[in-house]
Amino acid sequence: MSDTTITTPVLQLTDVRKQYGSDGVTTHVLHGISLTLQQGEFTALIGPSGSGKSTLLNIIGLLEPPTEGSLVMQGYETGTMHEDGLTRLRGQSIGFVFQFHHLIPSFTALENVMMPLMLEQGRQTPLQRVRAAGLLERVGLAGRMDFKPGKLSGGQQQRVAIARALAANPPLILADEPTGNLDTAAADEIFKLLYEVNQESGTTFLVVTHDPRLAKRCSRIIELVDGRIVS
Amino acid sequence: MRIEWLLALRFLREGRAQTFFMLGGVVMGVGVIVFLTSLITGLQRSIIEKTLGTQAHLVMRPPDDEARRIIKPDSSLAVSANIERRGQRLRSILQWQQTMRELEARPEVTAVSPLVSGPSFAVRGTATKSVALMGIDQERYTRIVPMSSYMKEGEFRISASNAAIGTDLARDLGASIGDKIRLQTADGRNETITVAGIFDVGVRDLNRRWVFITLRSAQNLLDLVGGVSSIDVTVRDLFKAELISERLAAQTGLTAESWMKTNAQLMVGLRSQNASSYLIQFFVILSVAFGIASVLIVSVIQKSREVGILRAMGCSRRRILRIFLLQGGMVGLVGSLFGCGVGALLVTFFAKTALNPDGTPIFPVVLELRMFLVAAGVATVTGIFSAAAPAVRAARLDPVAAIRNV
Numbered sequence: 001m002s003d004t005t006i007t008t009p010v011l012q013l014t015d016v017r018k019q020y021g022s023d024g025v026t027t028h029v030l031h032g033i034s035l036t037l038q039q040g041e042f043t044a045l046i047g048p049s050g051s052g053k054s055t056l057l058n059i060i061g062l063l064e065p066p067t068e069g070s071l072v073m074q075g076y077e078t079g080t081m082h083e084d085g086l087t088r089l090r091g092q093s094i095g096f097v098f099q100f101h102h103l104i105p106s107f108t109a110l111e112n113v114m115m116p117l118m119l120e121q122g123r124q125t126p127l128q129r130v131r132a133a134g135l136l137e138r139v140g141l142a143g144r145m146d147f148k149p150g151k152l153s154g155g156q157q158q159r160v161a162i163a164r165a166l167a168a169n170p171p172l173i174l175a176d177e178p179t180g181n182l183d184t185a186a187a188d189e190i191f192k193l194l195y196e197v198n199q200e201s202g203t204t205f206l207v208v209t210h211d212p213r214l215a216k217r218c219s220r221i222i223e224l225v226d227g228r229i230v231s
Numbered sequence: 232m233r234i235e236w237l238l239a240l241r242f243l244r245e246g247r248a249q250t251f252f253m254l255g256g257v258v259m260g261v262g263v264i265v266f267l268t269s270l271i272t273g274l275q276r277s278i279i280e281k282t283l284g285t286q287a288h289l290v291m292r293p294p295d296d297e298a299r300r301i302i303k304p305d306s307s308l309a310v311s312a313n314i315e316r317r318g319q320r321l322r323s324i325l326q327w328q329q330t331m332r333e334l335e336a337r338p339e340v341t342a343v344s345p346l347v348s349g350p351s352f353a354v355r356g357t358a359t360k361s362v363a364l365m366g367i368d369q370e371r372y373t374r375i376v377p378m379s380s381y382m383k384e385g386e387f388r389i390s391a392s393n394a395a396i397g398t399d400l401a402r403d404l405g406a407s408i409g410d411k412i413r414l415q416t417a418d419g420r421n422e423t424i425t426v427a428g429i430f431d432v433g434v435r436d437l438n439r440r441w442v443f444i445t446l447r448s449a450q451n452l453l454d455l456v457g458g459v460s461s462i463d464v465t466v467r468d469l470f471k472a473e474l475i476s477e478r479l480a481a482q483t484g485l486t487a488e489s490w491m492k493t494n495a496q497l498m499v500g501l502r503s504q505n506a507s508s509y510l511i512q513f514f515v516i517l518s519v520a521f522g523i524a525s526v527l528i529v530s531v532i533q534k535s536r537e538v539g540i541l542r543a544m545g546c547s548r549r550r551i552l553r554i555f556l557l558q559g560g561m562v563g564l565v566g567s568l569f570g571c572g573v574g575a576l577l578v579t580f581f582a583k584t585a586l587n588p589d590g591t592p593i594f595p596v597v598l599e600l601r602m603f604l605v606a607a608g609v610a611t612v613t614g615i616f617s618a619a620a621p622a623v624r625a626a627r628l629d630p631v632a633a634i635r636n637v
């Protein structure tokens with residue numbers, strides 16, 4: 001590595017390939033992706049539909065393994081790790097924000113934000129409540145803590161999802177089109193929130209977006225075309 | 232609260248209709264089982280109680296001195312083995328006092344009573360009836376058969392002159408308390424007794440034949456001086472009677488017959504009743520299990536998105552598995568508690584409505600804590616087991632697919 005920083009990178013991908021299907025028809029989705037994310041970076045991942053952005057994000061999020069190549073997360077080589085280890089690493093290192101919020105409908109906003117902490121500690125504690133309330137306040141939902149997701153607007157749900165992604169204080173947050181189904185004003189606000197959090201906490205962000213206007217506001221842009229990084 | 236419990240409870244609460252149907256199935260299943268079990272247990276217990284009301288748990292008799300082969304050594308004919316029982320004469324247990332003491336010393340034995348019994352005639356005026364003499368030691372005998380509780384008139388107080396007879400014999404002879412009856416045996420011995428008590432043991436044949444006198448009188452009448460014809464024994468666990476009887480027979484050299492052998496037909500009846508009851512219960516449990524499993528499978532599919540999110544947030548497969556197993560277990564436990572209540576109500580209502588003409592219940596139902604605990608335990612385990620397939624399915628869900636399918 002020519003990198004001179006002392007800190008280990010949050011994430012390091014080396015020649016990652018992904019193909020689907022084994023018998024006969026195989027689809028090659030990613031062709032040798034190498035990529036390093038440093039702590040505090042706010043990176044946009046752009047590219048045409050079908051170029052493999054979501055697939056790459058899922059691989060980085062340890063939700064599916066690459067077919068080939070290595071993925072080092074916070075210094076851990078993940079290729080040799082087992083299901084349990086990956087799950088633990090995922091819980092500790094990664095926060096997800098999906099396009100469709102994906103909150104758990106039977107839990108309130110507050111409980112949804114507490115969920116990563118409850119999963120980590122195995123039980124509910126008052127301290128988690130305090131932290132979750134603080135985070136909801138941070139994303140501007142102080143008055144909506146006890147609402148179930150069904151009673152929140154799309155933008156509000158996405159804010160809850162962001163607060164949840166932050167709850168366990170992970171070094172890396174992956175967002176797959178977090179503003180995809182919001183109107184321009186709401187999208188702007190969400191994006192602004194992500195950016196502010198990045199500035200405040202130094203959390204690394206990797207955000208997939210279709211919106212070049214938003215991408216331009218990021219400190220780094222990675223473009224993916226047909227499973228290859230082009231810039 | 233542990234996160235597994237919290238999630239399981241919320242999922243159950245969220246799927247209200249599904250949870251209701253699962254619970255309904257368990258409530259009905261457990262209700263039926265409780266109803267059936269308490270009814271059958273009550274029924275069987277009262278039958279056994281009635282049967283043992285006039286019997287000892289086991290009876291020891293002198294060994295059969297049969298099987299004396301008569302073989303002529305020089306016979307050229309085919310060997311003919313004549314197996315004959317000895318004649319009519321009553322046989323006595325040798326050293327019965329000694330045997331009784333030995334029996335009494337055993338921990339599994341609760342009561343021992345000597346009996347001299349044999350045929351005789353009861354004569355009063357012109358009436359003559361064939362009876363069975365029951366020569367007893369009153370104190371010992373009443374510990375085995377509660378005669379005092381069967382008395383219709385007078386008292387069960389047996390002495391040299393006082394005897395007790397059954398209601399039917401009293402009617403046949405036209406005898407009442409204080410009347411004298413002459414007991415006479417086939418070889419001419421006789422003795423006169425006074426009727427001190429009249430009993431009804433609930434079995435007509437016994438009411439007609441039993442005449443209770445002292446050991447000594449019976450020994451005199453039946454020419455069995457110093458001996459007894461059998462020893463009655465009760466044991467702590469009446470269902471072990473057969474086992475114990477075999478052991479006692481081997482050790483004393485006497486023959487022993489348990490109530491289970493005496494009432495073999497009854498035992499066959501009870502056993503097949505149990506078997507069919509178990510079969511019914513098994514299929515009830517099976518159908519409840521299928522009900523839970525099929526509802527939970529649907530619920531897993533509906534919850535696949537939530538499961539995917541949880542997995543993405545660092546929830547292990549094992550934890551997902553536990554969440555769904557817990558749902559099955561909770562449904563089983565809660566359902567069984569209600570089911571116990573429903574079953575108990577049902578059977579109590581049934582017992583109250585099905586009455587004999589005299590107002591006593593036809594079916595003496597038995598509601599025991601043990602049965603409820605077993606029912607709850609079985610239902611909980613059933614719930615967990617039937618949740619196994621859905622839970623495994625949930626744990627195997629691919630989070631990527633679950634998240635992609637919006």
Ligand SMILES: Nc1ncnc2c1ncn2[C@@H]1O[C@H](COP(=O)(O)OP(=O)(O)OP(=O)(O)O)[C@@H](O)[C@H]1O
Pocket residue numbers: 020021027029047048049050051052053054055056
């Ligand atoms: N499980 C799978 N099996 C087979 N092919 C798959 C699978 N998942 C994704 N693909 C294929 O991989 C390619 C990339 O998909 P991906 O979802 O990563 O694209 P994307 O860049 O996120 O597109 P979009 O911008 O529309 O979300 C697509 O051609 C898709 O059909």
Ligand SMILES: [Mg+2]
Pocket residue numbers: 053054055176
């Ligand atoms: Mg995508």
